[in-house]
Amino acid sequence: MLLAPHLRERSMQFLTAPLSWLCTVLLLPIPATQSPPSLAAQVPERGKLEVLAKEALENPRAYAMLAELCAVAPKRLSGSKGAAAAVQWGQKTMLSLGLENVRLEPCMVPHWERGTLESLVLVSASGAAPERLSVCSLGGSPPTPADGIEAEIVMVKSFEELEGLGERARGKAVFFNRPMDPVRPSLFQAYGGAVDQRSRGSAAAAKAGALCAIVRSMTLALDDHPHTGAMRYEKDACVPTVAISTLGAERLATLLSRGETPRVKLDLDCRWYEDAPSFNVVGEILGHEKPEEIVLVGGHLDAWDLSVGAHDDGAGCVQALEVMRLIKTLGWKPRRTLRVILWMNEENGLRGATGYRDTHREKIDRHVFALESDRGGFAPRGFESNSTGADLARLAAIGEQLRPYGIQYVSHSTGVGADVGPLHELGVPCAGFIPESARYFDVHHSALDTLESVHPRELQLGALCMAYLCFSVAEFAEPLGRVTPAPATQH
Amino acid sequence: MLLAPHLRERSMQFLTAPLSWLCTVLLLPIPATQSPPSLAAQVPERGKLEVLAKEALENPRAYAMLAELCAVAPKRLSGSKGAAAAVQWGQKTMLSLGLENVRLEPCMVPHWERGTLESLVLVSASGAAPERLSVCSLGGSPPTPADGIEAEIVMVKSFEELEGLGERARGKAVFFNRPMDPVRPSLFQAYGGAVDQRSRGSAAAAKAGALCAIVRSMTLALDDHPHTGAMRYEKDACVPTVAISTLGAERLATLLSRGETPRVKLDLDCRWYEDAPSFNVVGEILGHEKPEEIVLVGGHLDAWDLSVGAHDDGAGCVQALEVMRLIKTLGWKPRRTLRVILWMNEENGLRGATGYRDTHREKIDRHVFALESDRGGFAPRGFESNSTGADLARLAAIGEQLRPYGIQYVSHSTGVGADVGPLHELGVPCAGFIPESARYFDVHHSALDTLESVHPRELQLGALCMAYLCFSVAEFAEPLGRVTPAPATQH
Incomplete structure (x- = not known):
């Protein structure tokens, strides 16, 4: 006016x-x-x-x-x-x-659709009961083969650390576990400082010869809800990738800190359409x-x-x-x-x-x-x-x-x-x-x-x-x- | 340092x-x-x-x-x-x-203790089923007599309105129903503009010759939870007083707007100790x-x-x-x-x-x-x-x-x-x-x-x-x- x-x-x-x-x-x-x-x-x-x-x-x-x-x-x-x-x-x-x-x-x-199957199970060589962890496919992830992927977990907190692993990442499930930084006053900043793992983790894992990738959810809350989000998808240059709940991430990190070598079985039937x-x-x-x-x-x-x-x-x-x-x-x-x-x-x-x-x-x-x-x-x-x-x-x-x-x-x-x-x-x-x-x-x-x-x-x-x-x-x-x-x- | x-x-x-x-x-x-x-x-x-x-x-x-x-x-x-x-x-x-x-x-x-009995029931002369509304005693309220109080509701939005009722408030249940003002930018201000009903309503109702008082809860949320809080208590100068949930307050207001004359039965066993x-x-x-x-x-x-x-x-x-x-x-x-x-x-x-x-x-x-x-x-x-x-x-x-x-x-x-x-x-x-x-x-x-x-x-x-x-x-x-x-x- x-x-x-x-x-x-x-x-x-x-x-x-x-x-x-x-x-x-x-x-x-x-x-x-x-x-x-x-x-x-x-x-x-x-x-x-x-x-x-x-x-x-x-x-x-x-x-x-x-x-x-x-x-x-x-x-x-x-x-x-x-x-x-x-x-x-x-x-x-x-x-x-x-x-x-x-x-x-x-x-x-x-x-892209999530499908109906998204399962990550800790499998044990020692005969312990399988343990299901809360995950969800990242948006854009390719599916696993019909019989799934089984691999040993290797944990990293940065792409540099992944590169440093060289051949030790080959055939593994790469677990990106760098939390959002709680010291950043704005959590938008904290998110911006961690979300590269979600957007680029799949491609980086593929490049390293890994079979799949698991990314710690982008949240400071400690709970059992996985948080999805987009990952950069390029055909044949990505591996099946999930977000894991922060409690699930802590569980994996705890096992690794004890010197165990957790293996996981991953099954996803998400897929791309026209x-x-x-x-x-x-x-x-x-x-x-x-x-x-x-x-x-x-x-x-x-x-x-x-x-x-x-x-x-x-x-x-x-x-x-x-x-x-x-x-x-x-x-x-x-x-x-x-x-x-x-x-x-x-x-x-x-x-x-x-x-x-x-x-x-x-x-x-x-x-x-x-x-x-x-x-x-x-x-x-x-x-x-x-x-x-x-x-x-x-x-x-x-x-x-x-x-x-x-x-x-x-x-x-x-x-x-x-x-x-x-x-x-x-x-x-x-x-x-x-x-x-x-x-x-x-x-x-x-x-x-x-x-x-x-x-x-x-x-x-x-x-x-x-x-x-x-x-x-x-x-x-x-x-x-x-x-x-x-x-x-x-x- | x-x-x-x-x-x-x-x-x-x-x-x-x-x-x-x-x-x-x-x-x-x-x-x-x-x-x-x-x-x-x-x-x-x-x-x-x-x-x-x-x-x-x-x-x-x-x-x-x-x-x-x-x-x-x-x-x-x-x-x-x-x-x-x-x-x-x-x-x-x-x-x-x-x-x-x-x-x-x-x-x-x-x-002061709340006791175990706090009940407000809409009673109907026409034989409709009694309807219980969510209330809680205000902190400091005296109890009702052992057989409760039954009274017709009279609704006001200010102390001036109550005073204007004169003898028409005598023997009634005064219902203070002025909501917090949502237009106030800070809800602390909105609370400050409404809470006089809770702090002074009981004494004002007593002065008007009412039998009890019912105060709309101090919240903008529309739900069925009553909100307590202190009322100014003076022996023999207050009536039994409850807060009613905002949904309960809306219920009473709706009945009154239809020209009905709702009656309530109030029972409280809260009391003061040394x-x-x-x-x-x-x-x-x-x-x-x-x-x-x-x-x-x-x-x-x-x-x-x-x-x-x-x-x-x-x-x-x-x-x-x-x-x-x-x-x-x-x-x-x-x-x-x-x-x-x-x-x-x-x-x-x-x-x-x-x-x-x-x-x-x-x-x-x-x-x-x-x-x-x-x-x-x-x-x-x-x-x-x-x-x-x-x-x-x-x-x-x-x-x-x-x-x-x-x-x-x-x-x-x-x-x-x-x-x-x-x-x-x-x-x-x-x-x-x-x-x-x-x-x-x-x-x-x-x-x-x-x-x-x-x-x-x-x-x-x-x-x-x-x-x-x-x-x-x-x-x-x-x-x-x-x-x-x-x-x-x-x-």
Whole structure:
């Protein structure tokens, strides 16, 4: 909504005074030449946030939408029936919200299925009873031969250690057992420091001549739930690979520490299928002044198949939908078009995101902002943005207003999210919503990512913060500047 | 630990540069005359926090202590056997941590017990089957007569509304049904805006001539768990009073909205006993330079009797103990004495806190700081302090260092916590640890305040932040100034 002249002036007074600390509060390197008036149009007039918060917190809808998604499409890995059901749900939900230009944008997606057999059993030469450990196939793993694989365990904590084993890894089951580092303040960082074992372990084990690989689950929780996730698959260059629960990993490590030489029997019947047709789901609230300019907000609709994918990324999907519902319900008309997108195939291919980029390549410069929520539905902490300088300061000024709702920083990052990554490659200003991380990896990619693990208010606070950010950016008098394109990555 | 001269200089360089934003980041009105050198001694030398964080996050002990407390003394309302067991546990734990001057400081506490009968049944004149609703006695409620109370429900949302009823409240069951306001960003505020119904509802109902009172539970969660809590009890000036679950409250409200006139039968056998002897539990790490000066840290050991009191306030107790363990384990010798206190009777009398004040009144000026944790064991958000100006800035500078662990602000408040309140009345600088609030009132004072509702890492991050704050304050070259005494409150 345009600022009425009298409001605009008041708004400027409000904003210019605290400008110096608006910038510094959020630890931003704002150039001294930043002139106060340029921030005048950076936030909607005062009172707008209060109205939005009242609707968001009195009549929250994100959790109810999430419950519906989890019930309608609990298992929605790309190519599955669940994914198809989720697409239908997304379209129907957007129509029910009264969005415009609701459509399915096609993309072809990889199709891998877990099958029905995933078993890892400790076998003993000494006649002790076989002992089954909790594992799940990593997404993309090839199956074992029909009669399984039997091999002795060899444990490593790094690829260097594996290489150092040389021929001693040949014919073995390589057990990657480097835990996430609990000393890292953010568990997203801790995850980033350990997940190479999951993504590259299979190929590294294959290269070393091993028969299979076992990867410690990416969580600090000590329990018996294995956590799946994508591994890089190349035909004939990977071995059958599973994630093992952290308790299972501790069990193996204990046996090895006692000098035993545990052997395991692994049976997996997961497999790859032909690529399958699927869709991103898209809807809009048209801008009243610059309808051709797009503020994009989204989460990814696909999810791992061990759970209903409530946090990852049902939460992001319903938060993006709730952004639209809130603005629609309030009857707000943004200056630019708000577009919601439910991406397909973030988990194992990113074909929805790359497909969107390719489909819209000629109009990519009309994308003035893209916000992603894909770190769980926990209490808000901040936003990451690929913008810098004065543009980052403009976002930070919005973040500052959201401080009572939990937003404590807006920081720069060159990697704000997987699904907006392809847009970042083309210079689109992108941002990621960052919630509290302590509980996320307890449930991430496991059977524990249930509806019950999401807290309705935490989820809704995130949606509220996202809605205010998106609406504010859609209202900017001058759009954010293009960003330095990220290097193209392999998808 | 004293700063070595070369470190002191480096530390000053580090601190003086960002001084302006250290102050503003945390929204503090720092006087322009604040001179940078005065902040030199405000934080331990660089690297200290990293060492503390490594021990805290690699070898966390807070959750294990909490599990033990919940197992040993699950129900520990003042005067109960559970409270006595908790005192013994606290003393034993402090001794096992190698603390000095471990002792029990006696206080007399109120003794109220829930009994075994608490029943609220909807009775129907029309012959419909009786319907039992989930209620629990409020702490301090008198019992009903042996044959119970039967009365018609009259619903109000405020004391003004009750007064307006005049004689129409006489002989009735007054149902206080004003929910917590979900629009308040912090649920601590929302709680503060509704809890008068619980604390004063019974007396107000008695004054209006009602027979009993029913108070909607203090939570936004819609479920069937009633939440207890203290009510102000005066003999012959209160009526039997229960909290009703939010679903039960909705049930009553629905009946009333249909024009029905629901009647209830209430039976309670809770009762008051003579005051009982109990204790605060205290232990120390003696200061090496100013052992007579005290930095106090604590939580309260008593808890409501519907659960194990994991968040309220087992969490605060074990965080305070973990502060001591961390510093002891690292072999750090603070300049001043660190004293841990597990307060008794926060929930229904505050006798531990007022007793401590009275016992130590002559040495109260030697208390240079008192930190309380009593808002649950969730992820850290900030600290509140009763200091102002430059002293608040010194605390904020420490808080700024804790930003990676979740501390986002250090703000001024004149009411930082119940147990430090009596010290505040005597001018002691006090602070409260503030965690994320979204989930707290789901469990607060109900059967849901279980060990499982506490997240080990969130709990430990709080202990880490508290430990760094306490150690830093114990190291100050100049202690914090005395604060304006809070007005004495009735305890």
